[in-house]
Amino acid sequence: RRPKNFPPGPPTLPVLGNLLNLNLENPLQDFERLRKSYGNVYSLFIGPKPAVIINGLKVMKEAMVIKATDFAGRPQDLFINDITQRKGVILADYGENWKEHRRFALMTLRNFGLGKQSMEDRIHDEICYTVKTLEKNVGETFSPQVMFHNAGSNIICQILFGKRYEYDDDIIKVIVQCFTENARLGNGLWAMLYDSLPPIRYLPLPFKKAFKNAEICENLIFNLVEEFKKTRVPGEPRHFVDCYLDELDKRSGEDSSFSEDRLPLYSLDLHFAGTDTTSNTLLTAFLYLMNFPHVQERCQQEIDQVLDGKDRVSFEDRHNMPYVQAVIHEVLRVANTVPLSVFHCTTKDTELMEYTIPRGTMIIQNLMSVLREEGQWKFPHEFNPENFLNEQGDFVKPEAFMPFSAGPRMCLGEGLARMELFLITVTLLRKFRFVWPEDAGEPDFSPAYGITLCPKPYNMKVELR
Ligand code: HEM
Numbered sequence: 145r146r147p148k149n150f151p152p153g154p155p156t157l158p159v160l161g162n163l164l165n166l167n168l169e170n171p172l173q174d175f176e177r178l179r180k181s182y183g184n185v186y187s188l189f190i191g192p193k194p195a196v197i198i199n200g201l202k203v204m205k206e207a208m209v210i211k212a213t214d215f216a217g218r219p220q221d222l223f224i225n226d227i228t229q230r231k232g233v234i235l236a237d238y239g240e241n242w243k244e245h246r247r248f249a250l251m252t253l254r255n256f257g258l259g260k261q262s263m264e265d266r267i268h269d270e271i272c273y274t275v276k277t278l279e280k281n282v283g284e285t286f287s288p289q290v291m292f293h294n295a296g297s298n299i300i301c302q303i304l305f306g307k308r309y310e311y312d313d314d315i316i317k318v319i320v321q322c323f324t325e326n327a328r329l330g331n332g333l334w335a336m337l338y339d340s341l342p343p344i345r346y347l348p349l350p351f352k353k354a355f356k357n358a359e360i361c362e363n364l365i366f367n368l369v370e371e372f373k374k375t376r377v378p379g380e381p382r383h384f385v386d387c388y389l390d391e392l393d394k395r396s397g398e399d400s401s402f403s404e405d406r407l408p409l410y411s412l413d414l415h416f417a418g419t420d421t422t423s424n425t426l427l428t429a430f431l432y433l434m435n436f437p438h439v440q441e442r443c444q445q446e447i448d449q450v451l452d453g454k455d456r457v458s459f460e461d462r463h464n465m466p467y468v469q470a471v472i473h474e475v476l477r478v479a480n481t482v483p484l485s486v487f488h489c490t491t492k493d494t495e496l497m498e499y500t501i502p503r504g505t506m507i508i509q510n511l512m513s514v515l516r517e518e519g520q521w522k523f524p525h526e527f528n529p530e531n532f533l534n535e536q537g538d539f540v541k542p543e544a545f546m547p548f549s550a551g552p553r554m555c556l557g558e559g560l561a562r563m564e565l566f567l568i569t570v571t572l573l574r575k576f577r578f579v580w581p582e583d584a585g586e587p588d589f590s591p592a593y594g595i596t597l598c599p600k601p602y603n604m605k606v607e608l609r
Pocket of ligand 1: 481560
């Protein structure tokens with residue numbers, strides 16, 4: 145039963161709730177369909193658990209920004225909490241523990257160069273390897289599937305572990321493989337069944353693979369941390385892990401949320417958040433750039449003009465490249481890389497629009513409903529960089545652009561992600577032309593569903609410009 149003054153929704157069945165109203169392989173279209181029937185705030189029962197789905201800019205602002213702290217919690221009883229053992233930052237519940245770990249991550253990102261030249265240098269160092277991969281494939285048709293993940297992973301590795309790894313090193317190869325699998329398993333049919341029907345959790349079903357993957361990654365990072373402990377000089381941190389170990393020294397004897405036991409999963413959390421998102425966004429970018437060749441050419445013209453005589457692009461150049469900026473933002477909009485965020489109502493019963501949301505209710509934030517909201521975009525349902533350009537051709541960012549979410553839980557890696565997307569896209573477009581292979585048939589723009597959305601595997605043909 146829906147509590148009094150709870151948001152409306154479709155009729156429920158015992159035990160299953162509204163599971164039959166959803167395509168558990170990918171419920172995004174159902175969420176959209178239900179929004180049309182029940183409005184921007186509606187409810188569903190995921191098995192026996194009530195959840196409120198929030199949609200559209202107005203509601204999103206009210207929940208995430210105006211009533212920020214009321215909606216900044218995270219449920220702790222989901223499949224993904226069990227996989228990450230409640231030790232990371234992304235899924236940490238609202239409170240001191242999350243605040244301290246978020247603050248620490250932001251500070252460490254800054255100390256290791258975010259917003260400074262050194263971060264650009266690191267990204268450029270990694271781009272050289274992507275360029276080498278592409279050069280080897282000039283004139284060929286090949287799959288870029290792991291290429292962007294390797295690059296994204298190594299960039300975050302430089303912050304976390306102070307170095308880049310060869311692409312066949314387990315820290316890259318095994319971790320990228322496990323992340324890619326867990327991004328699909330962590331949200332979808334098996335995750336939904338795990339969450340809604342607890343008795344099945346003990347059965348040998350496909351979700352067990354996600355636990356195995358997490359264990360493999362945790363062991364790899366655990367061993368790395370052990371190595372760092374042997375070689376570190378306290379007070380002279382080389383990277384994120386050393387910084388955390390210094391912080392532990394500083395807080396020893398205190399009652400603190402920092403603990404060595406958390407470190408491997410906390411690092412993995414940032415590694416995952418920093419790899420799968422940026423890489424899948426880049427995969428989406430090149431899928432569109434190949435299939436909208438006039439957009440690709442216009443970017444290349446602008447890049448050639450602005451970079452004339454310079455040996456490499458810098459992040460500052462974005463201010464002189466309104467069209468490229470518009471294209472990257474349009475990719476972030478249509479890619480909708482992190483489609484659903486899960487929150488729970490933190491401290492008390494709270495009001496949202498005309499409804500009352502009891503404390504502890506699960507809230508699902510549907511970002512696609514904002515990124516494609518009619519009335520907010522010139523072309524909500526098509527790929528069109530004009531969404532970010534005004535009549536004079538200047539870059540403008542509509543308020544409904546929130547692929548990094550909003551409010552206290554918004555992405556803490558946005559700055560890094562933007563820098564990576566810009567530097568990688570511009571460098572590659574300057575040097576290469578990307579062509580949709582003649583035998584590839586019609587492109588499929590509908591993404592594969594998961595914690596992150598990613599394009600279905602595709603091939604690209606690469607030519608030197
Ligand atoms: C295109 C790239 C990216 C996109 C679209 C993206 C999007 C998002 C979104 C929508 C959230 C909120 C999720 C939620 O509330 O459940 C989020 C959170 C987060 N992101 Fe990103 N992200 C990107 C890149 C990165 C990078 C490079 C990092 C690197 C450190 C990162 C680290 C995080 C972390 C740690 C959180 C959790 C923050 C918290 O709960 O306090 N993200 N991201």
